Amino acid sequence: MNHHDVHARLKELGIELPSAGAPAAAYVMSAQSGNTVYLSGHLAKRDGKVWAGKLGDALTTEDGRLAARAAAIDLLATLHTHVGDLNRVTRIVKLVSLVNSTPDFVEQHLVTNGASDLIADVFGEEGKHARSAFGVAQIPLGACVEIEMVVEVK
Template structure:
């Protein structure tokens, strides 16, 4: 059974992909080797600016969950810009999440669920992935969450 068109699913979820920005340093936002795309870490944003804060101090687990979901949407936008068609995504393979958190905060996995759930909502079974969620002392620019993903994509006429 074919899965639903990804753009129809995004519309159903009331998700509009944002405009993709350029990388902020000497790296690419997405690199593809064969049928695997590697997306660089994306920082959480709120109102178009880096969402700064530390989980367990200034931010709650629920706010972190929303931040991780917003990162997943930005990752989809980058993937769309790279592939030209999100229907070419065959599977979200692996996600790594860095959660800017206090030493006693242990809810990194709950924060990261914001992104994991979004990928499952959009891609169904193909959105379920292997994952690591780390608590870190700091993330670039003070962002609360940074997430990177590895994605299997259809090449050429090989459609998802």
């Protein structure tokens, strides 16, 4: 259970959640089964536009880390829209990260830390999650990072 107010924590971190995005194809942004909420993959965005590029080419690991953090903030916006109150979150269960990267780029895990660190910072112990980070040849719209999340709520 959260022992702190998630909204107050976001404010402390200087994070204002954007409006939740809309699906770009034939899917929904979130779906719930029982107490588990599944969030669709969110593309990294910068200045309201898809953050395009390939890690190991035009983008550095630090760029990717910031992109993953931005995707995590958008995931929280979608989660907030779905559950109505982020204080209903009892556990961030799993995060899956796809990193658009060159074949020789091997720091997908460090890129994904941008999202993982933010989630843990916002939710504390309940934000520590299982995860996977993959390097992929391409992501829709040329995005550099796409992240999905599985969350338990009360």
